[in-house]
Amino acid sequence: MEHILYLDRVCKLYHEGVPVWALQDVDLAVRPGEFVAVVGPSGSGKTTLLNIIGLLDRPTSGRVILAGRDVSNLSENARSVLRRDLIGFVFQNYYLLPELTVLENVLLPLRLRGPVSAPDRARVEGLLERVGLAPYGRAFPSQLSGGQQQRVALIRALANDPTLVLADEPTGNLDSQSGWAVFDLMRELNRATGKSFIMVTHDERFARQADRVVRIEDGRIHTELASRP
Amino acid sequence: MVQFAWMLALRQLRSAPRQSALAASVVAVSVALVVFLNALIGGLQRRLLETTTGGIPHVVLEPAPREPTPVWVLRPSSDPLYVGTRSTRELRTRSIENWRSWVRWLEAVDEDIAVVIPTVEGPGVLTRETRTEPIRVVGADPDRFDRAFGLQQRLVAGRYLGLAGGEAVLGYRLADRLGLRLRDRFRVTGPAGTSTLLVAGIVRTGFSRLDDGVVFVPLRQAQSMLGLGTAVTTLSVRLRRPFEADRLANRIALVAPFEARSWMRENRQLLAGLQAQSQSSFVIQFFVTLAAGFGIVSILITNVLARVREIGILRAMGATRSQILEVFALQGTFLALTGGLVGAGVGVGLALLFYQARASAAQPGIEVFPVDLNARLVLGSVVLSVVVGTLASLVPARQAAAVDPIRVIRST
Numbered sequence: 103m104e105h106i107l108y109l110d111r112v113c114k115l116y117h118e119g120v121p122v123w124a125l126q127d128v129d130l131a132v133r134p135g136e137f138v139a140v141v142g143p144s145g146s147g148k149t150t151l152l153n154i155i156g157l158l159d160r161p162t163s164g165r166v167i168l169a170g171r172d173v174s175n176l177s178e179n180a181r182s183v184l185r186r187d188l189i190g191f192v193f194q195n196y197y198l199l200p201e202l203t204v205l206e207n208v209l210l211p212l213r214l215r216g217p218v219s220a221p222d223r224a225r226v227e228g229l230l231e232r233v234g235l236a237p238y239g240r241a242f243p244s245q246l247s248g249g250q251q252q253r254v255a256l257i258r259a260l261a262n263d264p265t266l267v268l269a270d271e272p273t274g275n276l277d278s279q280s281g282w283a284v285f286d287l288m289r290e291l292n293r294a295t296g297k298s299f300i301m302v303t304h305d306e307r308f309a310r311q312a313d314r315v316v317r318i319e320d321g322r323i324h325t326e327l328a329s330r331p
Numbered sequence: 332m333v334q335f336a337w338m339l340a341l342r343q344l345r346s347a348p349r350q351s352a353l354a355a356s357v358v359a360v361s362v363a364l365v366v367f368l369n370a371l372i373g374g375l376q377r378r379l380l381e382t383t384t385g386g387i388p389h390v391v392l393e394p395a396p397r398e399p400t401p402v403w404v405l406r407p408s409s410d411p412l413y414v415g416t417r418s419t420r421e422l423r424t425r426s427i428e429n430w431r432s433w434v435r436w437l438e439a440v441d442e443d444i445a446v447v448i449p450t451v452e453g454p455g456v457l458t459r460e461t462r463t464e465p466i467r468v469v470g471a472d473p474d475r476f477d478r479a480f481g482l483q484q485r486l487v488a489g490r491y492l493g494l495a496g497g498e499a500v501l502g503y504r505l506a507d508r509l510g511l512r513l514r515d516r517f518r519v520t521g522p523a524g525t526s527t528l529l530v531a532g533i534v535r536t537g538f539s540r541l542d543d544g545v546v547f548v549p550l551r552q553a554q555s556m557l558g559l560g561t562a563v564t565t566l567s568v569r570l571r572r573p574f575e576a577d578r579l580a581n582r583i584a585l586v587a588p589f590e591a592r593s594w595m596r597e598n599r600q601l602l603a604g605l606q607a608q609s610q611s612s613f614v615i616q617f618f619v620t621l622a623a624g625f626g627i628v629s630i631l632i633t634n635v636l637a638r639v640r641e642i643g644i645l646r647a648m649g650a651t652r653s654q655i656l657e658v659f660a661l662q663g664t665f666l667a668l669t670g671g672l673v674g675a676g677v678g679v680g681l682a683l684l685f686y687q688a689r690a691s692a693a694q695p696g697i698e699v700f701p702v703d704l705n706a707r708l709v710l711g712s713v714v715l716s717v718v719v720g721t722l723a724s725l726v727p728a729r730q731a732a733a734v735d736p737i738r739v740i741r742s743t
Contacts, residue, residue, distance in 0.1 A: 153737055158740070185649040191644075197641075200346065201345065214654065262649075
């Protein structure tokens with residue numbers, strides 16, 4: 103399989119009083135293991151793009167091929183199952199469940215599938231250890247710093263062993279130092295696990311570290327820059 | 332699936348302890364009220380029923396009155412027909428001669444029949460020295476009669492079981508009035524002459540008809556006093572389920588040559604009263620349960636509204652709508668179960684306390700009506716609360732399942 107994700111002339115039209123084209127004829131192909139940064143001004147369609155790739159939203163026209171399968175027009179339920187099995191999400195506000203411990207939070211995507219197997223559990227605990235959060239397994243999110251919470255969210259996104267990790271401004275709420283720590287970790291995990299990452303960011307410094315930078319303006323892909331060979 | 336839903340449901344409830352306790356309390360109060368009210372009304376009805384039917388047969392069978400056959404009903408036949416003057420005389424005591432075979436038939440004909448008592452009942456006049464009192468003579472086999480009415484247990488003095496010819500048991504009020512004591516003798520004049528009887532026992536049944544003016548004697552004694560030979564006047568039937576009396580009376584009247592009187596037909600007013608009471612208590616319980624359901628709905632809706640973001644994130648992570656629905660429905664079920672169990676306990680406790688308070692304040696000799704607490708009532712109330720709780724939680728649960736993850740994520 104050459105591409106893990108393939109967008110074929112994807113358009114998204116919103117009707118909010120007046121019709122607004124959030125995306126117009128977007129073509130995008132992501133290879134396995136690729137780290138793609140999506141940049142662009144506010145309201146340019148970055149988040150809409152991420153929602154469509156993340157199967158949270160449907161394109162008005164065009165096709166979305168994920169892991170070799172056309173997912174453009176699947177039912178609500180089928181999309182939920184694919185999200186659960188193929189995609190990991192990282193949000194700007196971490197969005198950990200406050201009443202669950204760190205370990206329970208990271209195991210949640212697996213629990214959605216059913217009972218957690220011992221190897222899965224060991225793998226997730228290994229990831230927690232790798233990012234230095236193993237001692238916090240029984241702590242609650244409110245007891246952690248923002249940077250730590252975002253690292254937990256990152257492990258949660260990887261828990262279900264997804265094909266694609268989508269990160270929406272993952273460093274947006276963090277100070278520079280914590281931001282870099284989280285970004286470096288994402289890059290490291292991207293290389294170590296071979297998962298493809300798509301990260302929406304405002305920050306050009308992070309974007310420059312990606313394999314490819316996709317710039318969106320007014321719902322169209324403006325430029326695509328491969329920053330590395 | 333269930334593992335996830337249960338874990339999250341219970342964690343969310345635990346993280347908002349006050350809200351959860353409030354919801355469970357709403358259920359507990361309503362279940363306690365339902366249990367208490369039912370126990371009270373059930374006890375009252377049971378007592379009323381006992382008072383009404385304790386001293387009477389549930390169904391009384393008497394020979395059907397039969398008029399001489401009218402001429403126009405007689406079949407045409409070739410034989411000459413002689414029609415005399417129609418007799419207008421009435422039988423003084425209609426009786427059943429072959430009662431032994433009818434008792435066997437009745438005891439086999441319906442499983443609700445607990446015991447059939449061949450009974451002789453008729454009028455008499457009791458004479459003690461110079462005083463006389465009109466009475467009813469009731470003659471029956473003491474063993475059978477006792478199985479139905481428990482006379483032996485209610486004796487003030489003497490015995491009823493093993494009553495021999497020439498012996499009698501009297502109601503205590505009758506005995507008091509005439510100054511009769513154990514082993515005293517008195518005379519009873521019936522349609523067939525006068526007998527002298529010995530007081531073998533004095534009974535206090537609590538039914539004024541029996542305590543005031545009945546003389547209980549063995550079957551044979553009554554038969555001879557009333558001049559019946561070996562016949563009996565009625566077959567008294569006691570049932571396992573008193574409310575089957577109408578059905579049974581109708582059934583017997585259809586297939587056997589008896590006039591069947593059910594206690595229910597003769598106590599229509601009481602039954603209508605009991606029914607009205609049951610209905611009004613049902614209405615109260617219905618609204619109490621409804622209120623508890625609304626309580627759960629409103630508290631869980633608050634819960635859903637407070638967790639819209641979390642729900643959105645769960646949906647983004649791949650939780651299906653039915654999984655989200657499950658989380659909130661389980662919360663409703665759990666709150667209702669907890670509240671239901673606590674409420675049932677409180678209801679039982681209240682009913683018992685109420686009974687004790689009344690019993691200790693009651694005047695001696697006046698029985699306090701009991702509370703009717705049974706497993707069916709208690710378990711039924713808990714099950715009802717769980718069903719209502721689960722159904723009520725479906726409203727907020729559906730609301731939760733409908734949360735659109737995009738709107739949640741976009742709004743931040």
